[in-house]
Amino acid sequence: MSTQTPVLATEHLKKIYGKGESIFTALESINIEIKKGESIAILGKSGSGKSTLMHILALLDTPTEGVVSVDGTDASKLSVKKLDILRNKQFGFVFQQFFLNANQTVLENVILPLKIAGVSAKERTKRGMEVLKSVELEEKAQNKANDLSGGQKQRVVIARALVNEPQVIFADEPTGNLDSVTGAAIQKMLFTLNKERGITLIIVTHDHELAAKCDRLLEIHDGTLVKGA
Amino acid sequence: MKLTDILKTASENIWQSKLRTFLTIIAIFIGAFTLTLTTGIGAGISQYIDGQVSSIGAKNVLLISGKAQSSTTTGNSTDPQKYDPNKLTSAQRQGPPGDTVVLLTDTDIQKLKSVPGIVDVRPQQSVSPSYILGPSGQKYILSVSEYIDGTNVAMNSGVIPSNTATTTQIAVPYNYSSVLGFASYADAVGKTVTIGISDANGLISEVSATITGVPQKSLIGSAGASINTELFNKLYAIQSVGLSANSLNKFNGAIAHFDASYTDAQITDLKSRLDKDGYTGETYADRIATVKQVISAIVIVFDAFAVIALLAASFGVINTLLMSVQERTKEIGLMKAMGMGRSQIFFLFSSEAVLLGFWGSFLGVLAAMGVGQIINRVATHGFLKDFEGLHLLAFPITNVLYIIIGIMFIAFLAGTLPARRASGLNPIDALRYE
Numbered sequence: 001m002s003t004q005t006p007v008l009a010t011e012h013l014k015k016i017y018g019k020g021e022s023i024f025t026a027l028e029s030i031n032i033e034i035k036k037g038e039s040i041a042i043l044g045k046s047g048s049g050k051s052t053l054m055h056i057l058a059l060l061d062t063p064t065e066g067v068v069s070v071d072g073t074d075a076s077k078l079s080v081k082k083l084d085i086l087r088n089k090q091f092g093f094v095f096q097q098f099f100l101n102a103n104q105t106v107l108e109n110v111i112l113p114l115k116i117a118g119v120s121a122k123e124r125t126k127r128g129m130e131v132l133k134s135v136e137l138e139e140k141a142q143n144k145a146n147d148l149s150g151g152q153k154q155r156v157v158i159a160r161a162l163v164n165e166p167q168v169i170f171a172d173e174p175t176g177n178l179d180s181v182t183g184a185a186i187q188k189m190l191f192t193l194n195k196e197r198g199i200t201l202i203i204v205t206h207d208h209e210l211a212a213k214c215d216r217l218l219e220i221h222d223g224t225l226v227k228g229a
Numbered sequence: 230m231k232l233t234d235i236l237k238t239a240s241e242n243i244w245q246s247k248l249r250t251f252l253t254i255i256a257i258f259i260g261a262f263t264l265t266l267t268t269g270i271g272a273g274i275s276q277y278i279d280g281q282v283s284s285i286g287a288k289n290v291l292l293i294s295g296k297a298q299s300s301t302t303t304g305n306s307t308d309p310q311k312y313d314p315n316k317l318t319s320a321q322r323q324g325p326p327g328d329t330v331v332l333l334t335d336t337d338i339q340k341l342k343s344v345p346g347i348v349d350v351r352p353q354q355s356v357s358p359s360y361i362l363g364p365s366g367q368k369y370i371l372s373v374s375e376y377i378d379g380t381n382v383a384m385n386s387g388v389i390p391s392n393t394a395t396t397t398q399i400a401v402p403y404n405y406s407s408v409l410g411f412a413s414y415a416d417a418v419g420k421t422v423t424i425g426i427s428d429a430n431g432l433i434s435e436v437s438a439t440i441t442g443v444p445q446k447s448l449i450g451s452a453g454a455s456i457n458t459e460l461f462n463k464l465y466a467i468q469s470v471g472l473s474a475n476s477l478n479k480f481n482g483a484i485a486h487f488d489a490s491y492t493d494a495q496i497t498d499l500k501s502r503l504d505k506d507g508y509t510g511e512t513y514a515d516r517i518a519t520v521k522q523v524i525s526a527i528v529i530v531f532d533a534f535a536v537i538a539l540l541a542a543s544f545g546v547i548n549t550l551l552m553s554v555q556e557r558t559k560e561i562g563l564m565k566a567m568g569m570g571r572s573q574i575f576f577l578f579s580s581e582a583v584l585l586g587f588w589g590s591f592l593g594v595l596a597a598m599g600v601g602q603i604i605n606r607v608a609t610h611g612f613l614k615d616f617e618g619l620h621l622l623a624f625p626i627t628n629v630l631y632i633i634i635g636i637m638f639i640a641f642l643a644g645t646l647p648a649r650r651a652s653g654l655n656p657i658d659a660l661r662y663e
């Protein structure tokens with residue numbers, strides 16, 4: 001039964017920014033269902049509403065109209081605390097920007113979700129080092145996050161998204177500002193996680209090549225779904 | 230997030246912009262430093278006074294005087310009172326203007342003796358010797374008072390005169406020791422001095438007395454020499470020669486001992502019973518209370534300045550943390566996205582404020598205590614040399630803790646504004662923030 005319940009689903013999703021003169025409809029009647037273990041690409045031009053959709057799916061933002069459900073439960077019915085726990089334990093985030101704390105070490109940055117979850121310091125270090133190993137950055141663990149190259153930073157960000165062993169990873173332009181070789185390595189890493197651990201992938205991109213590697217493709221144009229509903 | 234992790238993170242965060250944190254801490258430091266010094270002076274002086282009171286000891290002594298009764302007159306007690314030929318009043322006005330001192334007689338003494346709780350009553354008589362003469366051959370003016378049993382007197386050398394002794398005894402003030410011709414305080418003990426006193430007709434007689442000891446200088450204790458009952462009686466007898474029986478039967482007041490086991494409530498009750506009978510009874514502590522009130526009023530004014538400095542510092546805390554919230558908008562957004570709750574973000578920033586308060590107050594208090602030690606050392610070797618046991622500044626641990634905790638609380642209050650702003654940030658707005 002549970003395999004048939006989508007991890008994430010939306011009904012008649014609508015997002016309106018601003019009001020009066022500056023009112024702007026960023027998303028319009030979005031209906032999607034994402035099954036467990038699927039890899040989804042959200043494709044579209046700049047400003048089409050990809051990040052907006054991803055934020056709503058990730059329960060970081062609320063839709064103006066419509067319903068988002070997680071494992072069959074209407075997210076708007078969940079308490080703030082439940083939502084916090086859900087994001088902390090089930091979701092992993094790779095944002096469009098790195099959002100690394102420049103003054104902290106690579107390891108400290110990676111273990112932030114575990115720290116928030118209240119995991120003990122010993123356990124945090126252990127799991128942090130494991131995940132850094134999987135992105136081949138274990139010898140950079142004690143370096144300041146600021147001292148890494150762009151590609152290394154992106155790998156740190158992915159390590160951070162993985163450290164809490166999430167069910168769903170949201171990745172906003174994970175390869176957007178990387179050279180093609182590094183980009184390919186990151187992609188490989190994400191798809192390995194998807195295949196081997198069954199982690200659901202939701203990747204926002206405007207790269208058609210990357211989108212093609214996903215199980216399914218959702219294309220957005222000016223806030224409406226033109227393909228893959 | 231665990232409590233220890235929040236505190237650790239807060240501590241790391243405040244040191245991320247070292248200069249800003251340092252400046253904020255300095256502002257709090259100044260407030261804490263000032264507050265510690267001003268309360269230190271208050272505590273130092275009142276500790277000394279308390280010490281003096283307990284060194285005077287005799288907690289069960291009441292100084293009793295007649296009360297200027299205003300019940301017969303209407304209106305304010307400072308209003309002029311009607312003359313009553315049946316009431317004895319002192320020839321010279323000794324009390325504050327408007328008050329007339331009511332003298333006591335033997336009848337009063339007998340009446341006081343029958344008051345329940347009062348163990349013994351002695352009329353407060355005084356003797357005024359003309360001079361004291363020692364081996365140096367030079368006569369000096371001296372005031373004397375009879376030693377009140379139960380009183381503790383800190384001594385430089387020797388002991389206090391004994392009221393049960395049958396010989397005449399005196400304790401000479403510390404500054405009389407050398408002028409009377411003694412090499413040291415210890416040298417004076419056991420030696421004999423001569424006291425001259427005149428009777429009502431102006432005829433001077435001499436009485437010799439043995440020095441039993443030399444007391445230390447004291448702010449509150451009696452200024453003159455303490456003499457025992459035997460010497461007092463001898464001097465009084467000489468002084469009374471030529472006085473009418475009537476004038477001998479007038480006393481400025483009485484000294485009473487009451488039941489030493491009395492509690493504060495019982496003492497208050499005793500005083501109010503005396504009050505009903507037309508007498509005013511005061512313990513030594515009552516007399517001292519006025520002095521203490523004046524000192525604490527002065528200290529409060531100083532404290533007010535320190536608190537103003539702290540208020541200014543708390544705006545520094547608000548400012549620092551607001552800047553920090555601004556700078557760390559993205560970080561806060563990220564933490565919220567990763568499931569950190571509002572209350573935890575609030576707690577994180579409040580902890581930063583409280584830590585700023587802690588460091589500022591802790592360092593300020595430490596510095597003030599250090600400076601206090603130096604001031605005490607300079608003062609006790611300088612202008613306070615003669616006051617044994619007086620430390621100008623005292624820092625009882627409770628005061629110090631109150632100051633630190635109080636400042637941490639002020640810092641917490643100051644931190645609530647930035648902390649609320651941080652906890653209220655919408656993660657998406659925070660993440661989109663450039």
Ligand SMILES: Nc1ncnc2c1ncn2[C@@H]1O[C@H](COP(=O)(O)OP(=O)(O)OP(=O)(O)O)[C@@H](O)[C@H]1O
Nearest residue numbers: 017018024026044045046047048049050051052053
């Ligand atoms: N807080 C906001 N207030 C007003 N308009 C907003 C807000 N956030 C986003 N928008 C608008 O919504 C639209 C969609 O933005 P979104 O960030 O989802 O685009 P995107 O598809 O991710 O683009 P990109 O590929 O450039 O990242 C844009 O036109 C943007 O200006």
Ligand SMILES: [Mg+2]
Nearest residue numbers: 050051096172
């Ligand atoms: Mg985007």
